[in-house]
Amino acid sequence: MTILHHVPGSRSHRVLWLLEELGEPVDLRLWSLTGADLRSPEFRALSPAGRIPALEIDGQVIFESGAIVQYLTESRGRFAPAPGAAERLAYLEWLNFAETQANILQALNIHHIFLRPDAARSVPLMKLDTKRLAVTMQALETHLTGREWLLSEFSAADCMFGFNIDAMFRFVPRDGFPALGAWVARAQARPAYQRAVEKGGASLYAQDFYELPDA
Numbered sequence: 001m002t003i004l005h006h007v008p009g010s011r012s013h014r015v016l017w018l019l020e021e022l023g024e025p026v027d028l029r030l031w032s033l034t035g036a037d038l039r040s041p042e043f044r045a046l047s048p049a050g051r052i053p054a055l056e057i058d059g060q061v062i063f064e065s066g067a068i069v070q071y072l073t074e075s076r077g078r079f080a081p082a083p084g085a086a087e088r089l090a091y092l093e094w095l096n097f098a099e100t101q102a103n104i105l106q107a108l109n110i111h112h113i114f115l116r117p118d119a120a121r122s123v124p125l126m127k128l129d130t131k132r133l134a135v136t137m138q139a140l141e142t143h144l145t146g147r148e149w150l151l152s153e154f155s156a157a158d159c160m161f162g163f164n165i166d167a168m169f170r171f172v173p174r175d176g177f178p179a180l181g182a183w184v185a186r187a188q189a190r191p192a193y194q195r196a197v198e199k200g201g202a203s204l205y206a207q208d209f210y211e212l213p214d215a
């Protein structure tokens with residue numbers, strides 16, 4: 001049986017979404033981002049840095065969402081251009097770009113949601129990361145203008161943004177990103193995306209938008 005070690009709304013949503021696109025049954029094992037859960041020896045045996053996700057599949061355990069997504073596409077032969085194909089380089093670029101953006105989103109999540117008391121937050125860092133996030137969103141906006149998906153058809157590169165697409169517009173307003181907004185809506189309308197949300201839980205966020213604090 002395939003088991004996904006999962007936190008709702010986290011990077012494991014990428015994997016759950018792709019498994020749904022592939023039509024592969026999966027059991028979820030839920031963990032918590034707060035407390036000692038992810039630092040336990042039990043979880044560190046699955047994911048050595050204590051990070052979500054990890055996937056038990058085909059008699060092995062895989063950590064790192066990018067590695068999991070690549071394994072699934074290669075072992076199932078779907079949702080990725082093969083090495084040497086025309087769009088292979090673009091595929092690899094966007095697959096990894098998702099993690100560049102996710103690292104910024106993670107820093108903003110920590111500052112806006114997890115760090116307490118508020119005085120523990122660094123407002124200059126929050127401002128810097130919000131600007132860095134907007135740069136990554138502009139890159140997506142430029143690329144997606146005139147396109148439906150990141151490649152000429154839906155691919156696992158789109159799924160790699162499964163954590164990001166619920167998060168981006170919580171920190172940077174939608175104005176000025178029409179193509180990006182349309183791609184997010186298109187992704188969220190996919191039946192497999194919706195099944196993943198239904199099974200795995202929707203979101204880390206209690207608010208639609210998180211304003212930058214003044215100081």
Ligand SMILES: N[C@@H](CCC(=O)N[C@@H](CS)C(=O)NCC(=O)O)C(=O)O
Pocket residue numbers: 007010011012033038050051052053063064065066099163
């Ligand atoms: N590059 C890793 C990053 C994994 C990661 O940082 N996951 C977050 C959840 S989205 C996590 O486990 N955070 C817990 C922590 O940082 O302690 C991947 O893509 O799998």
